[in-house]
Amino acid sequence: MAKYSLKINGKTQQVDVDPSTPMLWVLRDHLNMPGTKFGCGMAMCGACTVHLDGNAIRSCSLPVSAVGKGAITTIEGLSADASHPVQKAWLEHDVAQCGYCQSGQIMSASALLKSNPNPTDEEIDAYMSGNICRCGTYLRIKEAIKAAAKK
Amino acid sequence: MxxxxxxxxxxxxxxxxxxxxxxxxxxxxxxxxxxxxxxxxxxxxxxxxxxxxxxxxxxxxxxxxxxxxxxxxxxxxxxxxxxxxxxxxxxxxxxxxxxxxxxxxxxxxxxxxxxxxxxxxxxxxxxxxxxxxxxxxxxxxxxxxxxxxxxxxxxxxxxxxxxxxxxxxxxxxxxxxxxxxxxxxxxxxxxxxxxxxxxxxxxxxxxxxxxxxxxxxxxxxxxSGKPLFGIDYKVDGMLIAMIQHPPAFGMKLKSFDATAAKKMPGIKDIFSFKLYDDGFEQAGFDTRTFNEMIAVVGNSTWEVMNARKKINAQWEAAGDVKDTMMGRGGKTEKVVPGRLETTSQQMEMMAEYAKKPAQQLRKDGDPEAAFKNAAQVIERTYNAPFLAHNTMEPMNFFAHVQEDKAVVAGPLQAPGWVEPTLAKLLNLTPDKIEIQMTRMGGGFGRRAYGSYVYEAARISQKLKAPVKLIYTREDDMTYGIYRPMYTATYRAALDANKNLIGFHVKGGGIPENPVHANRFPAGAVDNYLAEGWEIPSNITIGAFRAPRSNFNAAAEQSFLDEVAEAMGKDPIDFRLDLLKRAKENPVGKNNDYDASRYIGVLELLKEKSGWGKPENAGKKRGVAAYFCHASYAGHVVDMVMRDGQPYVESVTSVVDCGVVVNPDAARNMVQGAVVDGIGQSFYGALTHKDGAAEQSNFHNYRMIRHNEAPKKIDVHFVENDIDPTGLGEPPFPPVFGAVANALFKTTGQRYYNQPFTTEQPKNRS
The missing domain is CATH 3.30.365.10 (Aldehyde oxidase/xanthine dehydrogenase, molybdopterin binding domain)
Known part of the structure; x- marks a missing residue:
């Protein structure tokens, strides 16, 4: 076990966990932040996507010991009231079916738009293909990303 | 069955x-x-x-x-x-x-x-x-x-x-x-x-x-990531549990040593438990993939995952197992064979069974004579593998079992089916069991089978503590409740004038027969025969979005396309001709479908897709339509070759599900069914080697992704005032057939074996 001081959603949080513990489980089990989802545990589905210093990363494969001073943003910290342009676009396009993958999709999409404010369809495909949606809402996700890009 | x-x-x-x-x-x-x-x-x-x-x-x-x-x-x-x-x-x-x-x-x-x-x-x-x-x-x-x-x-x-x-x-x-x-x-x-x-x-x-x-x-x-799902459920003092199940279907626990694992940090207990007691009478949706498993329980998920790896377990062949089932017809005994199955052998076994006499499911006219007198007989065989549901939220459930009551909570499609079994397992009356229904991160049929609820309850019962059982993706994918493996041989008899005079379908599977004997084209052909057979297996299966239909539509709709081609007819007109016959002068009784609604879907599909219009002449298009869950759905799929691979670029979909309560959400559902159908037909497969699932996570079980989804899916509903019929499942099955038929137009080859991306097509005359 080791103590870590983590910067999450603008707040500093302390945890005492095994250094190999993935950030996913630190968030879900130790910090009571279940918005970040468990899907595969091997960075193949994107359900656990969070931002580390603004970049989308798969938290299931990021040990807490590797976070260091990096700032983590989770779905809970993207906005206080679902007002981030990507969240608003998701609501406007009524994207979700089961909704389980959507926090990961939204975190990937918001990181994409930060680095590329006006992505082409191909760039969206390339960036988002790490996020699986089992319900098949891909078309609406793309529409929502393009709508959010215009905001 | x-x-x-x-x-x-x-x-x-x-x-x-x-x-x-x-x-x-x-x-x-x-x-x-x-x-x-x-x-x-x-x-x-x-x-x-x-x-x-x-x-x-x-x-x-x-x-x-x-x-x-x-x-x-x-x-x-x-x-x-x-x-x-x-x-x-x-x-x-x-x-x-x-x-x-x-x-x-x-x-x-x-x-x-x-x-x-x-x-x-x-x-x-x-x-x-x-x-x-x-x-x-x-x-x-x-x-x-x-x-x-x-x-x-x-x-x-x-x-x-x-x-x-x-x-x-x-x-x-x-x-x-x-x-x-x-x-x-x-x-x-x-x-x-x-x-x-x-x-x-x-x-x-x-x-x-x-x-x-x-x-x-x-x-x-x-x-905004609010805790909606079962996996998000949490109460004070709750422990996390995982299960170690046998590595292969047909195996069972022999012995295990958890001395080292128990010493790992955060671990409360490791023990083996039985899902059902000996002789337990299983209800229809109870499943028994493995009856004895090892539970690992601790404070946090990561600690439990790590401790589980340290368990030294020995497994052995289970041999044939006798299950007692309580069905509508009363108590029956079922012998689950102990063999360790391998996919190539499963295929051989299915081919062998397909040649044996099978159970007759429906017969109209004199099909034997029709085939004997036919000028041309077209015969094709279609195969499809087991599929894993792969809900994005893996199986999980919370249970807190106490002396005189139990609370369980989580993602479950059929709480009412789980409750009586849970009551029997825990020796409580149903009124002492509270089931809380959380939002589910997908179901697709998988969560109609509640054995994971019983597992959670067993573990909580033993520890007398609130416990949340979580499956890893690997647990979820290798544990079964798959879509069954299916095969079907279709035969069409044509007379010298290229009229369809006989139709024969003979289908089977492991462990279930897929044939819906009373569905189209039953009712549209004078001489018709449907037969089915089954091979018992220890691989546990269950409903998967439009059970059986999701295979039948692929096979039948591909076959009809090929028959239309042999007859020199347009594939939509051919279907319409058959349906008009079924509407005006149906053959036999008990035809499941309403031919008028079927016709309505095909006619609207023809119109909305611009089928046969000069501007679409260069397109590589496939069409299919199917009836299930009281609704009618059809698709026209436009395919192109992209980077040397077939790609579905756009789709036109038509559904008749009666009154559409929430149209935009209904369109979302249909679009999702189309994407799902393309993904399953192109990539979906769960194979076995010596009883073990060969796929365990998304690195070797391919799921359709953003870049593989169509650019456009236009969804149209037939407008009528009919009381609503089904929507979640009906648009899914015909996608498979439309994709297969578009593949033929795109590649010049017919595809008979799913998943299509792994089939090596062979020319057939």
Missing amino acids: KNIDNKMQLKKTPPSGAGGLVSRRSFLRSSALAGGGMMLSFSWFSEVKAAEKVTELNIIEQWSELAAYIKITPDNIIKILVPNPEFGQNVMTSLPMMVAEELDCDWKNVVVEMGTHDNVKYGPQFTGGSNSVRMYWKPLRNAGAAARQMLIEAAAQTWGVSASEITTKAGTLSHSSGKTAKYGEMAAKAATLTIPKDIKLKAPKDFSIVRNSKKNTEGVKVV
């Missing part, structure tokens, strides 16, 4: 203990709320008489406990509880829309909550079989309409006017004298009135909420 479709029919009789058949009106119960307001309870099977006035005053804390169904507060908030669990089919929006429509309230004032589990009060509460909207279509509208009529009566009495002079609009009562009141103002009085005997429902032309798209009522919670 598990005939899933039939089991998903609405129960016609109340569950035992709920008394005999009840009058149609007795499902409603009205009571007053503390502080004023009205509560209309929904008691599907209760024996409350229509005329009986319920005067009890409920305190706020009792609302959900008493299954309050519609609640109107003095400040005009209308709370609607949803009876069925949500797994993405959007019942948290569509079912309240049906209530609100007849209540004639303002949708903006509606608050939606998941209901409690009580099959006696609410009915089946089953999510599956594309049943949610159709089974609640009348009861929920009746509830809304009854409440509206009582509010009108309350206003009539208050104002001293005739009820017939009062109108409602968007939650406001109005009288020609100029008097108006919000529903909330009349709710307390309305609650004391007798529930009307004569409930009048709106005509579809008067709908103002139904048929008008409403946003997902849980949308904000979804996009």
